[in-house]
Amino acid sequence: MIETLKAWWQELRSQILFIPGLLVFFGMGLAVAMVEIDRSVGAEPIRGIPWLFGGGASGARDVLATIATAMAQLAGITFSVTIVALALRSQQFGPRLLRNFTRDTANQVVLGTFLGTFVYALLVLRSVRDLEDATFVPLLAITGAILLALVSLGFFIFFIDKIVDSIQATSIIAQAAEETHAAIDSLFPESLGEDGYTEGDELEHPPLADAVPVLSRETGYIQTLANKKLIELASKADIVVRMEAPIGGFIVKGTPLASVSPRSRVDEKLLSKIWKTYQIGRHRSVTSDPEFGIRQVVDVAVKALSPSMNDPTTAVTTTEYVGALVIDFATRSIPSNLRMDYRGTLRVIAIGPTFRQVADLAFDQIREYGSDSVAVVLALLDSIIRVAGAVRAEPRKEILVSHVWKISRAAAKAIPDPVDREAVNRRLRLAMESLGRGESDAMHYLLPLKHEG
Structure with a gap:
């Protein structure tokens, strides 16, 4: 409610x-x-x-x-x-x-x-x-x-x-970032001040056996989910509910919104009650969907890097704010996707945001559209260096290392000038060092001074 x-x-x-x-x-x-x-x-x-x-x-x-x-x-x-x-x-x-x-x-x-x-x-x-x-x-x-x-x-x-x-670009970016920070703070209020990684938070859980689908009655975006109400319903009926689409996901009328097991304890009345715990609308909402907030900020950079705009300065500013959002997410205590009732019995298998999803959303499109801009490439690496200072878990560092690799390969194809390539190499070394990698590892990520393209 x-x-x-x-x-x-x-x-x-x-x-x-x-x-x-x-x-x-x-x-x-x-x-x-x-x-x-x-x-x-x-x-x-x-x-x-x-x-x-x-x-x-x-x-x-x-x-x-x-x-x-x-x-x-x-x-x-x-x-x-x-x-x-x-x-x-x-x-x-x-x-x-x-x-x-x-x-x-x-x-x-x-x-x-x-x-x-x-x-x-x-x-x-x-x-x-x-x-x-x-x-x-x-x-x-x-x-x-x-x-x-x-x-x-x-x-x-x-x-x-x-x-x-x-x-003004800076004001628009800051406003969107502040709204996203507020959403993160509301959804994940416990700030650890350090890496909030827990083992298994990147795992996907398999489908339920003997399950009945909860079909969507509308087409649109999943805006909110009444988590407590859903857990209460599942506990009372002694069932397990698995989300089939995340908050912010697009759902089509008649397709599975969730699945419920076991089949023998499910009736139409229960399926209707589960459906009512969801709120479907025409728009995504930052309030319950901070990933959409990150998407809005990234969109500013993508627009700035389009041929019609050609504004790398705005893209750099956006990249800096995006890095701050990733850090904010990384230092929060993210609830487990396995939601228990008061007896400690599994009742809901949720689909929550993961660090990999957030990092991919933050860096991939900016890298794709800005790899030919030295300023943008350096800003991406600087953001990764700042994020690396906030994460401690090796799996998360590996995710950031993969982004350093993708940035390196994209820059090697798009940046022709040897002086610019050397500037990128210096920043690549710093990024790999911040992620706990030695010089021997960094050598594989450096750009050759001769342009590959």
Whole structure:
């Protein structure tokens, strides 16, 4: 239930009009409340206060109409600037990062402030009366409209500054990386401060015997799984559940989502309950799927290395942030894929992220598209050197050694200049040394000074 609510909340947050809609209703309620306060207090007791609006009905209409018009124009400008920023962001850094922008709370608050003030001014304007037998000018409400207009002006200045910052490469990369760090921290809160490797965490578990498949009822991405609820169901029914697709994986309607054993203890009602522990949606969610967060950051580097962009500096920055994410993952205590109930009986065989998957996701595509750039190759090796400082287990070091080998082979084919090749060789030696390999091992990874291509 909690996981479902989290997924629903994340989906709601990603809608750009979520907070603006709330602030519009707040502006409506505030306008009604302020007008009623004015009716209760009356104009005479407060007319002499210096900072309150002191004009008549005609002046009140002019002020409120001006504020409403200005807010409508600011909202229009904000929409236009936002659309332009989204287009630039999508074109330069990839479409996956658009949802980070649209669910940004600050952007939504700014737009909501303009729309809320617009609605507030209109409703207060409606209450102004200038008849022979009844004149009503809500002084407090009009003063509130003026204050809201000043606040909106401050928000507009803030918005312009934020938009300028939000389309800069470094800010976009940092924002995506911070969101991924937060997801890692939420999913794996126990930080060991050192290598979190446990024996067997890279192993795949075989399919269950005598199993019944849990078929997906939707097509989309697996966003969340209610782990505790699933273990409780499995314990109560005395069964074992094996995940057939990981969190963040794409599942097609009618294909196996999980398998349940033994068959004799399974019925349609139980399969339906297991299905309900999953949340399927149209988008991957970083909150429960930090690998998607790494993918978003890597996409920035891949886009920067495309022929249309040709921006190795952005790719280098991205590689540095990706290395930090790998280190963060490596130093976390990752729960075993074998999930037990309170009696210590195996109930769920999960598919969790592994160090190999994270390292491959972080380095492979950047190496593939950036092997002809000396700066990118050096940045990849520097990231591996930093990651090597955080891992102690030999199996994880072997994974990093394999990446050093792949980087070396790719660079040998793509970098022709002998001086550049020597610079790469120096960094290769440092990488192999950081992984506990001697000079004799490093010699096999060095680039020949003569270009192979």
